[in-house]
Amino acid sequence: MNNESKIAYFSMEIGLEARMPTYSGGLGVLAGDTIRSAADLKVPMVAVTLLQRKGYFRQKLDASGWQTEEPVEWTVESILEEIPKKTFVTIEGRNVYLRSWKYEVNGIGDFKVPVYFLDSDLPENSEWDRTLTHFLYGGDQYYRLCQEVILGIGGVRMLRALGYENIKRFHMNEGHASLLALELLNEQAGKTGREPTRPEDIEAVREQCIFTTHTPVPAGHDQFPIELIRRIIGPREEIFKIKDIFLYNNLFNMTYLALNMSRFINGVAKKHGEVSQLMFEGYTIDAITNGVHAATWTTKPFQNLYDRYIPGWREDNFSLRYALSIPKHEVWEAHAFAKNELIQHVNRETGAAMDTDVLTLGFARRSTTYKRGELLFQDGERLKRISSEVGRFQVIYAGKAHPQDSAGKEIIKRIFHAKESLKANIKIAYLENYDMEKGKLITSGVDVWLNTPQPPLEASGTSGMKAALNGVPSLSVLDGWWIEGYIEGITGWSIGEAGRGAEASSDWSNDALSLYNKLENIVIPLFYHDRDRFIEMMRSSIALNGSFFNTQRMMLQYVLRAYF
Numbered sequence: 001m002n003n004e005s006k007i008a009y010f011s012m013e014i015g016l017e018a019r020m021p022t023y024s025g026g027l028g029v030l031a032g033d034t035i036r037s038a039a040d041l042k043v044p045m046v047a048v049t050l051l052q053r054k055g056y057f058r059q060k061l062d063a064s065g066w067q068t069e070e071p072v073e074w075t076v077e078s079i080l081e082e083i084p085k086k087t088f089v090t091i092e093g094r095n096v097y098l099r100s101w102k103y104e105v106n107g108i109g110d111f112k113v114p115v116y117f118l119d120s121d122l123p124e125n126s127e128w129d130r131t132l133t134h135f136l137y138g139g140d141q142y143y144r145l146c147q148e149v150i151l152g153i154g155g156v157r158m159l160r161a162l163g164y165e166n167i168k169r170f171h172m173n174e175g176h177a178s179l180l181a182l183e184l185l186n187e188q189a190g191k192t193g194r195e196p197t198r199p200e201d202i203e204a205v206r207e208q209c210i211f212t213t214h215t216p217v218p219a220g221h222d223q224f225p226i227e228l229i230r231r232i233i234g235p236r237e238e239i240f241k242i243k244d245i246f247l248y249n250n251l252f253n254m255t256y257l258a259l260n261m262s263r264f265i266n267g268v269a270k271k272h273g274e275v276s277q278l279m280f281e282g283y284t285i286d287a288i289t290n291g292v293h294a295a296t297w298t299t300k301p302f303q304n305l306y307d308r309y310i311p312g313w314r315e316d317n318f319s320l321r322y323a324l325s326i327p328k329h330e331v332w333e334a335h336a337f338a339k340n341e342l343i344q345h346v347n348r349e350t351g352a353a354m355d356t357d358v359l360t361l362g363f364a365r366r367s368t369t370y371k372r373g374e375l376l377f378q379d380g381e382r383l384k385r386i387s388s389e390v391g392r393f394q395v396i397y398a399g400k401a402h403p404q405d406s407a408g409k410e411i412i413k414r415i416f417h418a419k420e421s422l423k424a425n426i427k428i429a430y431l432e433n434y435d436m437e438k439g440k441l442i443t444s445g446v447d448v449w450l451n452t453p454q455p456p457l458e459a460s461g462t463s464g465m466k467a468a469l470n471g472v473p474s475l476s477v478l479d480g481w482w483i484e485g486y487i488e489g490i491t492g493w494s495i496g497e498a499g500r501g502a503e504a505s506s507d508w509s510n511d512a513l514s515l516y517n518k519l520e521n522i523v524i525p526l527f528y529h530d531r532d533r534f535i536e537m538m539r540s541s542i543a544l545n546g547s548f549f550n551t552q553r554m555m556l557q558y559v560l561r562a563y564f
């Protein structure tokens, strides 16, 4: 078999298409965009993930905004190619057999990056084991650990079974995949027929691994009781002779395993790199700021505009800086087209009766406490006053809460509540079932992209980058990528002060005040009374941020700094 890929990319979720519910949010979308850019740049990569046959859920919202979840059945067989080669992992002493399904990501130069979806739903497995690749983030700790065994250990074995013998680097997208290091240790020792407990084995494996961390809070890191690990992957006592590589607070910690076994470790924005460095003392944490795949997230009217004014922009995203020379009226026309598409969709789906001439703000992301989705509604009276005295605006929301995140579900309810109580003054819509397709529709169709995370918890954030590629400036708290992307009054506006970070406790009322002041004094007047300058900001967003915060630039940095 001709399998020359040199870099294996492991991710628990990968977002390739909206019709494949194999991702939950930012992590998966980033994985998909990473692979798309690797294919464009002809980086010899192969990717591994789990099939998630029942998908991440379909979100239903009732009249009060309460979320319920429905499984998404998707037609695996009609999208992916079944690969006959099988392998197995050992879970609690029994063999769990795996097959894989292949999807090929085709780059602009027709270079292909294969993605293998591991699948345990085979007749030779028990009924329970057959469900292990069904649900993304679906079960309890036991289910989760079994999935990580399949991804990390099963993933390496599947690549070997498929003939990938020459992989130079294993890239772990988050700690979910870090058990792959144990399998590599095993292989290392297997060559000489002894236990994988020698420092030189660890050194040899470390030379092959790259770890990207995404979680700026310790509680977000995967860890498991030692007894559970023993039960599931054990007995394998040789592993516990080298427990320093994974033991943290007496737990088996996937993040520490990845940290200890990687030659290159990075956070996903400069600030996140610093925050991670403070969190993981004694390790060297680099930073490579995330991006998005430019052609994927640029809506048709802007694609056409770039094709005419910046030929070659797909091959060379840096050239988007020439957007500064696109005539302003054409930028506005492309935007008006995208906005109209969105408003029509929103009115059709929600009956919100929104108006294309009204300043439209967008906020769409996973509904979870730190994203502070309801920060805008801290002071309803002030909002009403701004809308009636300064200029009208309307707001489009979307986002799923994790099924077990009841606080996240409550946030959606509170946004629904605000929607009702403000409806005489401000039109608000909440779109159901946020996915990649809706993400593109919303980020490209609104006038201003809003983001209000609690610093420093937004490791990077990527939806504002999608907005920038479509000429949509951001109004955002200074956290994650926006610290690097914001130039006040040029690419967007900040909420709160610059330079706030890990050390500053977040202050809802100050941030809300800052948000209201910006809306009242700057954003709304600019939109209605100085359209020319507003469009200039749209162009600068493309030229300064679209040209840089893309996965093409990101992949080049991984190639230069992490892979080779």
Ligand SMILES: *Cc1c(COP(=O)(O)O)cnc(C)c1O
Pocket: 024, 025, 026, 027, 029, 364, 365, 366, 434, 435, 436, 439, 440, 460, 461, 462, 463, 464, 466
């Ligand atoms: C881009 C995207 C995300 C990530 O957005 P953030 O700004 O990082 O929160 C999540 N979900 C979907 C469907 C997306 O398209």
